[in-house]
Amino acid sequence: MEALSLQGGFADPARDAARAFRAVLNALARPGVIEAVTGAQPPAPMSVAAGVVLLTLADPTTPLWLAPSHDLPALRDWIAFHTGAPLVGPQQAAFALGRWDALQPLDRFAPGTPDYPDRSATLIVDVPALEPATHRLTGPGIRDAATLRLPGDEALRLNAGRFPLGLDLFLCAGDRLAGLPRTVKAEAL
Amino acid sequence: MTDYTFAYLDEQTKRMIRRALLKAVAIPGYQVPFASREMPMPYGWGTGGVQVTAACLTPEDVLKVIDQGADDTTNAVSIRKFFQRTAGVETTEHTAEATLIQTRHRIPETPLTEAQILVYQVPIPEPLRFLEPREVETRRMHALEDYGLMHVKLYEDIARHGAIATAYAYPVKVEGRYVMDPSPIPKFDNPKLSDSPALQLFGAGREQRIYALPPYTTVVSLDFEDHPFAPTKADHACAICGADGSYLDEVIIDDAGGRMFVCSDTDFCASRRTATGEPADA
Numbered sequence: 001m002e003a004l005s006l007q008g009g010f011a012d013p014a015r016d017a018a019r020a021f022r023a024v025l026n027a028l029a030r031p032g033v034i035e036a037v038t039g040a041q042p043p044a045p046m047s048v049a050a051g052v053v054l055l056t057l058a059d060p061t062t063p064l065w066l067a068p069s070h071d072l073p074a075l076r077d078w079i080a081f082h083t084g085a086p087l088v089g090p091q092q093a094a095f096a097l098g099r100w101d102a103l104q105p106l107d108r109f110a111p112g113t114p115d116y117p118d119r120s121a122t123l124i125v126d127v128p129a130l131e132p133a134t135h136r137l138t139g140p141g142i143r144d145a146a147t148l149r150l151p152g153d154e155a156l157r158l159n160a161g162r163f164p165l166g167l168d169l170f171l172c173a174g175d176r177l178a179g180l181p182r183t184v185k186a187e188a189l
Numbered sequence: 190m191t192d193y194t195f196a197y198l199d200e201q202t203k204r205m206i207r208r209a210l211l212k213a214v215a216i217p218g219y220q221v222p223f224a225s226r227e228m229p230m231p232y233g234w235g236t237g238g239v240q241v242t243a244a245c246l247t248p249e250d251v252l253k254v255i256d257q258g259a260d261d262t263t264n265a266v267s268i269r270k271f272f273q274r275t276a277g278v279e280t281t282e283h284t285a286e287a288t289l290i291q292t293r294h295r296i297p298e299t300p301l302t303e304a305q306i307l308v309y310q311v312p313i314p315e316p317l318r319f320l321e322p323r324e325v326e327t328r329r330m331h332a333l334e335d336y337g338l339m340h341v342k343l344y345e346d347i348a349r350h351g352a353i354a355t356a357y358a359y360p361v362k363v364e365g366r367y368v369m370d371p372s373p374i375p376k377f378d379n380p381k382l383s384d385s386p387a388l389q390l391f392g393a394g395r396e397q398r399i400y401a402l403p404p405y406t407t408v409v410s411l412d413f414e415d416h417p418f419a420p421t422k423a424d425h426a427c428a429i430c431g432a433d434g435s436y437l438d439e440v441i442i443d444d445a446g447g448r449m450f451v452c453s454d455t456d457f458c459a460s461r462r463t464a465t466g467e468p469a470d471a
Binding site: 013014015017018019021022024025026028029030056057058059061062094114115116117118120122140141142143163164166168181182183 | 194195196200201203204205207208209210211212213214215216217219221222244245246247248249303328329331332333364366367386388401402403404405406407
């Protein structure tokens with residue numbers, strides 16, 4: 001393990017994680033809202049925002065799958081040191097991290113069960129940008145309609161159609177992130 | 190503040206609660222199981238709400254805690270002091286100044302904003318529990334969207350009393366899917382659950398459940414076409430501030446049957462008196 005892997009975590013874990021979680025919570029509760037976060041310096045190609053989400057939510061109790069785009073030794077070391085999350089296959093993963101195309105197909109992730117729809121995977125997606133908007137969003141958390149740049153179309157439509165089962169996504173670009181719960185209905189602009 | 194970790198709970202516990210909160214937001218009205226911890230207060234005093242608040246607080250938050258609308262009762266004061274000591278956050282009694290409000294059984298009269306989070310303390314999160322005691326069965330009923338039993342219960346109210354007699358913890362349906370217990374708020378408050386600009390989070394400590402209503406979520410109180418839902422309150426005006434649209438507490442004032450009706454929301458009542466030039470602590 002290189003010394004680099006030991007750096008780039010939260011400087012003040014309790015307070016940094018608290019501020020990061022409020023941004024993450026607000027992003028998921030209000031789809032279309034873009035939140036800026038700080039505190040993590042993960043190795044490339046993981047974005048700062050994706051690093052913050054992992055540091056805030058992942059720990060030894062949350063199995064993580066790294067998509068091929070992010071399955072690199074430096075990233076594995078950084079995640080092992082800062083979160084301790086066990087690396088597993090996509091079917092067992094509580095979290096999955098990667099680029100949109102590397103995460104496909106989405107039906108390999110756990111969507112939850114009818115009795116326990118919360119036992120579903122959360123995808124942390126590194127995207128090139130969150131703007132300009134490509135889709136119009138409606139659903140809980142959105143007053144009338146919101147807009148956002150989405151990486152895909154059909155996969156997200158299928159995901160929303162499985163409610164109450166489904167996957168929840170965080171789209172991360174640089175130090176900014178947006179939330180995409182399974183309840184969001186997206187139509188192309 | 191260095192004697193406690195920020196907001197009392199250890200980081201792994203907070204991560205566990207935070208993950209449950211995110212799933213709760215993603216599935217509005219569904220009760221997410223979580224590994225509720227022992228808190229330094231008894232069950233029934235808001236251990237679920239306290240854990241949700243601890244997982245959400247940031248050092249910049251301004252915290253308000255109410256118990257049945259009041260800022261100055263034992264439960265509200267002790268929880269407020271708990272977070273002053275363990276998180277060092279600023280506290281307030283004014284609804285408009287707060288960024289996070291923990292509540293026991295009321296929604297403030299002052300309309301909430303997008304910058305606020307409302308955390309409810311919940312005793313029994315399962316709306317079907319008194320109709321079906323088995324968890325396996327109620328879980329399956331939620332999965333199958335089988336809520337006939339709840340309508341039978343409301344119908345029996347009508348058959349027996351001529352009206353739906355449920356006055357608090359009145360069941361609601363969230364986004365046309367999950368039937369949810371709004372915690373024992375008076376049904377007067379039910380309309381405020383729907384399309385609220387604020388995020389609403391519910392924590393049940395003893396029962397180990399967390400659920401949520403994202404902002405601008407459609408929440409419908411269950412009813413029948415010929416017996417539509419109607420929020421009710423005591424048919425009086427507040428004896429202190431004169432408000433005739435707020436929820437009232439009935440206070441016994443002597444042992445000869447004398448009583449008065451006053452606003453249950455103490456901040457709402459006090460600010461109305463301040464606005465009309467009366468001393469707020471009268």
